Amino acid sequence: MPRSLEADSLEPQDELIVLLKLSEEAKCMTPDLNCNYTWIGDSELPQLQSYSVSWDTSINDFVVTLVGTGFPATTNDVTFIIDGVN
Numbered sequence: 001m002p003r004s005l006e007a008d009s010l011e012p013q014d015e016l017i018v019l020l021k022l023s024e025e026a027k028c029m030t031p032d033l034n035c036n037y038t039w040i041g042d043s044e045l046p047q048l049q050s051y052s053v054s055w056d057t058s059i060n061d062f063v064v065t066l067v068g069t070g071f072p073a074t075t076n077d078v079t080f081i082i083d084g085v086n
Helices: none
Strands: 011-014 035-036 045-055 061-070
Touching: none
Parallel strands: none
Antiparallel strands: 011 035, 045 061
């Protein structure tokens, strides 16, 4: 379950723990043995100000436009899900 840095008063960094099956924990096996996860505070998340949906005849499909601040500079690691569909 997601946690909020402000709501839960978490430390800004926790060790990422992966559970195998029901009771085993995976060992950290990165080259530098750093398996820490840095929590992002609510104020650091992108802020959506508006959106629009339009039909683009050149691609024969819908285009969803999101307007806001704090979005990443690239979409390489962004997932957009609508009704459970990526």
